Amino acid sequence: MSERAFRSAVVPAAGLGTRFLPTTKTVPKELLPVVDTPGIELVAAEAAEAGAEQLLIVTSPGKDAVAAHFADSAELEKTLAERGKDALVAKVRRAHDLIAVRTVTQDQPLGLGHAIGCAREAIDPAEGAFAVLLPDDLVLPSGVLSTMARARAEKGGSVLCAFDIPREEIGAYGVFDVSDTDDPDVKQVHGMVEKPAPDEAPSTFAAAGRYLLDVAIFDAIDRITPGAGGELQVTDAIALLISEGHPVHVVVHRGGRHDLGNPGSYVRAFVDFALEHPDYGAELRAWLTARLAD
Ligand code: G1P
Secondary structure (H helix, E strand, C coil): CCCCCCCEEEEECCCCCHHHCCHHHCCCHHHCEECCEEHHHHHHHHHHHCCCCEEEEEECCCCHHHHHCCCCCHHHHHHHHHCCCHHHHHHHHHHHHHCEEEEEECCCCCCHHHHHHHHHHHCCHHHCEEEEECCCEEEECCCHHHHHHHHHHHHCCEEEEEEECCHHHHHHCEEEEEEECCCCCEEEEEEEEECCCHHHCCCCEEEEEEEEEECCHHHHHHHCCCCHHHCCCHHHHHHHHHHCCCCEEEEECCCEEEECCCHHHHHHHHHHHHHCCCCCHHHHHHHHHHHHHC
């Protein structure tokens, strides 16, 4: 019998997107395009590719457009089909066909742990575990969730994705206290701390926006108090589980990563994807080369 690693993928998308104001007055940050495709569609594709059947978007009042991106678009498709634009029909359909989408509402911005806790009503405890994908983080190439699922099948408990980050940048992340296992890409986690001062960080391995969490996390989220930034942090719920003997491991991802969460790094992601794009890549490369030689 083949065992499904997880059925549900939670995408927290309730934030105000303040770093992208004024655009985010009316356009949710998750819908900003990476070349022509909203970041959240890239993340949904990653979840579907790893076997998820339902995408649970944690949203806040006023951000209905995020889920609407995954709705049926029969009218637009009909218009495009009548004009013979079959390639565009396929592009428009993709989000809807990827995965079933359901939204849950986070009424108050109480933190990532709280946002994940809001998904509890939509996850059957019998699922055992579920994935969380932070839509600000693109982890490249895709596939790390499948590696994490294999680690959970072997080790049990919860599995996260870690990147080795320069120490001077570590204070922006959840940071792991780790020891080696016999697999160089899998480490056992003994503790986790959210946004430590760089000289107090237990390692340079940081959480990178992909989590495979045992459903036991929901009870732990209920038991934590506000932490870094005055918010309910999923990092603190994971640390609580570890202290109670719940196994937690990380898969160290050696590939690339983009942060769509602020304009500076978003531009890098956009340019990186555009350079690889069959229609725009060559011309962009030539323009950039000339521009940088100015
Ligand atoms: C969140 C998590 C943090 C993690 C980071 C990855 O922080 O709280 O543990 O390392 O995402 O991007 P945020 O970026 O929301 O401050």
